[in-house]
Amino acid sequence: MPDVTEDDLVASIRRILSGDLPGVVLGPGDDAALVEMGDRLGILTTDMLVEGIDFEPGMFSARDLGYRAIAVNVSDVAAMAGSPRFALVALGMPKETDLAWVVELFGGLREAADEYATAVVGGDLSRASEITISVTVTGEAPQGRAVTRSGARPGDRVVVTGSLGAAAGGLIVARSRRHDAGTEWGRELLAALSRPVARVGEGQTLGQFGATAMIDVSDGLFLDLKRLCVASARGVLIRQRDVPIHPALRELTRVQPDVDPFGLATEGGEDFELIATLPEDRVGPAAATMRERFGTPLTDIGEILESPALAMTGSDGEEHPLEPRGWDHFA
């Protein structure tokens, strides 16, 4: 598929699936869909992980892979300010796959599901050329309380939970022939990659404090921020110095000087932190509550603009246009 980005393809598909359909509050295109489910708002999301594409063969243990498959879907529910409830797992695997591997994978799925108070209620098994895990998570939120990507307003502050770049740093450690995986910071980076944390409580807290838009960082801060801005038909001005870079990346640059922590933090992806937009006066209270409840930092990194341009105030004090790059399955 030459010259077609993933976002282009998604846009084509959205047109095919569009229409005023009964019970659909929000169709394709956000972190998750919103649907009427009895007296609650239902949240539906699905994510396919393919060996060799979404993860490298042998990089994850079966248990970590299972854990991760649940966590990345739960993160989409978190990005709607919802509560995950139920999960379904479809697994494609080569003929030679070991039963013990499958048991470990489901052990990891169960572990993450328990961590997020989610029940794995069903699934499907198939053969495939490579390991293919397709997880669907349903969640819920009280009516009117889900936070989509599209509500950002000019003057809103842009905040991000935790810190960024650790998963991309973990990928470098995993691929490295050095013994960084044996260091404390190396283990921390690897864990960010293999055991991502879905910010469920943080997402709900941001919703309670009036977040106007929210998205999780799956493909990179800049690319996901661009998606939020496009959905909201607004622009953004980010301050480079305020982007929270994961501290362990400093250790990594000490042994691998060609590593660019800011690049990893803004284009690396897979951190599953939440980007949200908030009215300015809610940032302080939201940050205080989040630190108190979860010990998670909340950092103000910029402002939503009226005009739909993406820009960054660099370390030189000058404004630079942002050209988001990040993970694209079809680039």
Next chain:
Amino acid sequence: MPDVTEDDLVASIRRILSGDLPGVVLGPGDDAALVEMGDRLGILTTDMLVEGIDFEPGMFSARDLGYRAIAVNVSDVAAMAGSPRFALVALGMPKETDLAWVVELFGGLREAADEYATAVVGGDLSRASEITISVTVTGEAPQGRAVTRSGARPGDRVVVTGSLGAAAGGLIVARSRRHDAGTEWGRELLAALSRPVARVGEGQTLGQFGATAMIDVSDGLFLDLKRLCVASARGVLIRQRDVPIHPALRELTRVQPDVDPFGLATEGGEDFELIATLPEDRVGPAAATMRERFGTPLTDIGEILESPALAMTGSDGEEHPLEPRGWDHFA
């Protein structure tokens, strides 16, 4: 995975995922899961179709493949006597996949979704070695009205909707170098394969008439009937002469005399007819209502037994033990 059948693997996984989890009415192992969703009973099911495994490359048009992917999931909701509501689609595809192909696929997904009053509300795209389509469908039923596999009682009649073997016959036509695809019966068999019908209204009707257990025929009449019997801890006695064989298979045997219509009807699978168990006095009224509402025949093919053996009264009038064979991903 030597010496492990799909059912063995599913049993191992069920043990890992078991437990008394909040909101879960029925976990893995049936046609679909049942969960609490506000004031309704939620039905969740997922199914992965992998090219080269679940379908042959080039056998289906993109549109038929999309249609089929929705229909087979909707059939699982039908087998619970539920109403499908929402669908999610995860698609893995090789790099060289054409945009037009993807658009046609989603056109087919949309067509089937519209047919079953189901909204495709989200999805995920990934690269993969082969076309991989993972669909999740959510449905609902009034509290206490879903029909599982496990409620069959001794003396219940075993009924099946429509007729069997057409999809397996369609596969023979599709693979054949003869020109059977140009005949009326050839087209009928091919359509059964490429455009399966999910028996949604029929499933609800069977539920209304007091069906005690129900399953859809995805892997073959005998294998799926065995699953129903195992789940209900009962046996069954089938009458060979009453198994409804699709009439177009007679035409097929005329040009391909080695084809065994009874074998296709009982072991072919992919017909997506419903097998249900009903109290004897409800069979007549259910059949009359089903014919009136949908024009679908309902055939009494045997009886549920106390002891957990599977048997068939053959054309010779003798009882033979049944050794169910059918589609197994891992056989």
